[in-house]
Amino acid sequence: MTYRYRVATVFLLGFFIDCINIFMPTVALPTVTDAFAVGSAASAWVGNAYMLGLTLVIPLSTWLAGRWGARRVLAVSMLAFAVSAWGCGQAASFAALVSWRLAQGMAGGLLIPVGQALTFDLFQGPERARVSTLVMAVALLAPALAPSLGGLIVDRYSWPWVFHANLPLALLTALLAWAWIAKTPGNLQPRPDFKGLLLVSGALACLLLGLSLYGADHGPLVSLASLVAGVACALRYHRHYRRAGQGVIELALLGSVRLRVSMLVYHAIPGVFTGVNLLNIFYLQQVLHLSAQASGLYLVVYAAGACIAMLAAGRLYNRVGACRLLLLGMGLHSLGIALLVLVDSPMHSPLLIAAYGLMGVGGGMGANAAQTTALLDFSGERMQQASVLWNVNRQMAFSLGATWLLMLFNLWPAGTDVLRAYHLTFALAAVLGLLPALCLRALALEHPRHAR
Known part of the structure; x- marks a missing residue:
């Protein structure tokens, strides 16, 4: 294997580990809340702490790599990730679990930007598109496999093994990073x-x-x-x-209409979906009494729909334009959420499949169009600054989506039937997912090739 493919392998392994750690613990949250006697609203912090760790360390990663060398940063990050994963599984209290998840997010946040920069520098021209395809494949494969794998682990063993299962792959990635990444001397970097x-x-x-x-x-x-x-x-x-x-966050970049609208859309699609999926897992396991594995399998349908939609959106973007793709994506995504209102029995699997399929198609289409549109106005150093802002907003969308939806669910009056409370929250989420459509007129006034 050539050097550049070794570097790409280390990055993709680390990226896969990070992706499954966003999605795999979610299916175990009903069991975790029971084990620590905390409410569903508090359970969002298992994900929020991880996202906060990522947000805190992403802007520091390139600075650390410049001072210490990429090999050391990548290897240490995966070792720290493994230690944090062990700590999560051994946590004796909910506060300890949240603290270890924060540390785990910080460890994972070091690898992604450093590994991506190393890999993309080694693949130029048409070859970069091939690497981007591999990255997208990992980004879709992880959400498809992680929930069902996590559900299988919870059903057959116990929730700590959802975290302990990361140890072999994290340690392997650390070993490969130390063995395969070339040693580079550190140098002075501007203070972040x-x-x-x-x-x-x-x-x-x-x-x-x-x-x-x-x-x-x-x-x-x-x-x-x-x-x-x-x-x-x-x-x-x-x-x-x-x-x-x-x-660290360049506020002047928000003068770009494309970036502003794309950021809002990301809150309405992946953000709202994160909250809807988390709430639906509690609904399926605690109200409809599905197993953790069964409830996690529906994300396979979501990932398949998202994959198809992303491939289609990539080909249609320049012909159809961002506005139409974003509007269609939000519409299909909200329609899928609305179908969850009709689910009130374990026998409603076809409805759940249709709901997750529509959310996947709409989410993949909308997220892909938003990702493409967000950075169209930037190049050079401004591109790097906009990329940081976009990635911070991406982490915020995941965290806020889960927190908002759980908060709204817990605010229904005490006498509200639990089935009705779930359905009302899903209906409200479907409406919230359409709100950025009000901003698309501003986007339509931009360059017609990308915004018509």
């Missing part, structure tokens, strides 16, 4: 914007905490205090950014 990074992370953490506490019925004062702290962090970052003229 640590203050801005802490303010952005603080704003996101306080916002998520406030919504989670309110949804879990901890009282409005504590929730309000957390939300106010989040807004204060966001305002302080804005002031810090204006004084410094630059920051």
